[in-house]
Amino acid sequence: MRESYINLENRTAMPWLTCRDVSEMTTDYLDRALPLSRRLGMRFHLAICSYCRRHIEQVHATVTLLRKLPPVRLSQKQEDALIDQILYAPISDSTAEP
């Protein structure tokens, strides 16, 4: 991952994350799987970027909602049909012209 650093008073370096960096690290941030330096970089970026704050809030709300759903139970026949669909369904090309 590419990141740049700014030097504050020649004493410390702080990761300067881009919106793309924040987007790529959103899941790890919400799962608290980032090392401290990355987490601080995220917090700093979120303090100054309303777009990324909104993005993080939306992902968090979606994950929270999905975790409340009951697990789906499939019969063996349904499971086999689903696997067949995943493995053998033709891939449509949405960029193809009609």
Ligand SMILES: [Zn+2]
């Ligand atoms: Zn941002």
